[in-house]
Amino acid sequence: MPWWSTLLLALGGILIGGAWSLHRQKAPIWVRVSFIILGALAILAAFLTVPWAN
Numbered sequence: 605m606p607w608w609s610t611l612l613l614a615l616g617g618i619l620i621g622g623a624w625s626l627h628r629q630k631a632p633i634w635v636r637v638s639f640i641i642l643g644a645l646a647i648l649a650a651f652l653t654v655p656w657a658n
Contacts, residue, residue, distance in 0.1 A: 605654055606653065606654070606655070608653060609650045609651075609653045609654050610650070612646050612647070612649050612650035612653065613646070613647060613650040613651075615643075615646045616643045616644070616645075616646035616647035616650060617643070617647075618643075619639050619640075619642050619643030619646060620639070620640065620643040620644075620647075622639050622643075623636050623639035623640045623643060626639060
């Protein structure tokens with residue numbers, strides 16, 4: 605796994621964890637949804653940038 609894929613996967617995990625933390629702190633829903641969307645996109649990008657064919 606390339607280093608940038610690992611970095612994107614870690615970033616996605618941090619964003620999803622941040623969304624959970626914001627949920628516990630009763631943050632506005634649009635902030636929580638934006639963190640979830642950004643985290644999901646980072647995780648998706650991590651898996652799409654892995655060179656599966658090699």
